Amino acid sequence: MTTFIDGLSLGSIYALIALGYTMVYGIAKMLNFAHGDVIMVGAYAIFSTLAVTGHPLVGVLVAVVICTVLGVVMEKLAYKPLRGASPLAVLITAIGVSYLLQSIAQLIYGSKSRAITLGNFESIKIGSVSISSATIITLAVGAVIMVTLTLFVKYTKVGRAMIAVSEDRGAAALMGINVNFIITITFAIGCCLAAAAGLFYLLQIPSVTPTLGSMPGIKAFTAAVIGGIGSIPGAMLGGILLGVIEKICLSIPVLAPYTTAIEFSLLIVILLVKPIGLLGKKRREKV
């Protein structure tokens, strides 16, 4: 039971990151491989503000602001000039941005991992199950964020415009929708979610290194593809599925060393059986 709840909590971290991947893919039709590194930037932002102010909440706010701004700047400087370029060029640029962010972090903070204390999180006992309060915070905030995002996309005008742009960018522009603005907003939201994921990551593993974003980034990308890239509920489902599987594997001693292999094999199996992902929609490519 504890394992399952830990899995849900890890899963919601993956889901938050996967949402960023999937939304950017759905709307800008590109894979932002620097997305994982936004988590790292968020984590360092929390680390730095914590060192200065000593208050974790301030750190979180600063991280969210910095990551959101980073998302907008990243899109404006690196990706916007490549609108309409070949997908390969955009992909390589994204990898470049990823290394750039890692190198900047290394220049500022050095390559050693540094410990960070976000406060003491006691375990709470519910019946016979004991759960860390960090897990509960992650689960609760993660759920709130996902519900808010779903409401945002479903019920706001901007959300509707986002769906329209993801369906047919050209037609949306001709109906008077400012496509560039919608793409910028998408990046901002995605990176804001990544900042939240950065915080939750620190609650689980309280140390920062310049490459801390790579592995969760890749796992979350896997989650997004498992769920069906471009689909928001798909990213949530994929993330949570992957998190639960990871924790269950880790809790079984025989399987534990093979956890990552099992996760990626799952991706391969799902791609073989249902190439569009669990909740992906079939799309006709226009000729």
Added chain:
Amino acid sequence: MAEIVLETKDLGISFGGLKAVQNVNLKIEKNQLYGLIGPNGAGKTTVFNMLTGVYKPTTGTFYLCGEELKGKSQEAINHKGIARTFQNIRLFNNMSVIRNVLVGLHNQPEFKCSPVTSMLKLPKHYDTEVRMRERAKEILKIFDLYEERNNLACNLPYGKQRKLEIARALATNPKLLLLDEPAAGMNPNETEELMKTVRFIRDEFDITVLLIEHDLKFVSGLCDEVTVLNFGTALYQGKVNDALNDPEVVKAYIGG
């Protein structure tokens, strides 16, 4: 003299060395139903693409109600008042019929509402949504799509998809509506009905219509003036009835 809604001056575009469209001069008066016809590959859709900002003209310019719009972005041109439909239907297929129209209404100033207001579900959100939906429903009723408003756009029959495209374009409140082969693939009854609808929306929405069509009966029944394009240049401009007797036009269409 009636007000000129659309005026193009020597409008042209080249792709590399290929001059796709050259020296197109149109003058379309308010509330006119104007036809743009010509054989396949004559450059008709290219003209539409220039007028909506998809392509930037390499020569010449165009004006909407006296304002130069050349070089503006697609959404800016739409805000100024040009809306269009597509030759290959391009609806938002996985959205419901009414949401397609709501996207068209997105930028109308009367429906401004910030995302924060919507997220918090403040009264203004409901008010805006209700008014937008009312407007969308009115538009759908005109096109006889009201009953299907909650179906996915991709599940509509072909003729209704064409109508929905016109409805969505009208939702952006244009001064000039560009219809790219609105009657393509329609049977004679549907075509007849479409002619009535086009006349009706011209009067109801007080707009001007420029349309591309292959169906000459449709054009001669609806438009009073046409421009015939062939190989990217205007072969004939003037009354539609004379066009069909013009030897050059006949030659271009039938060969000679």
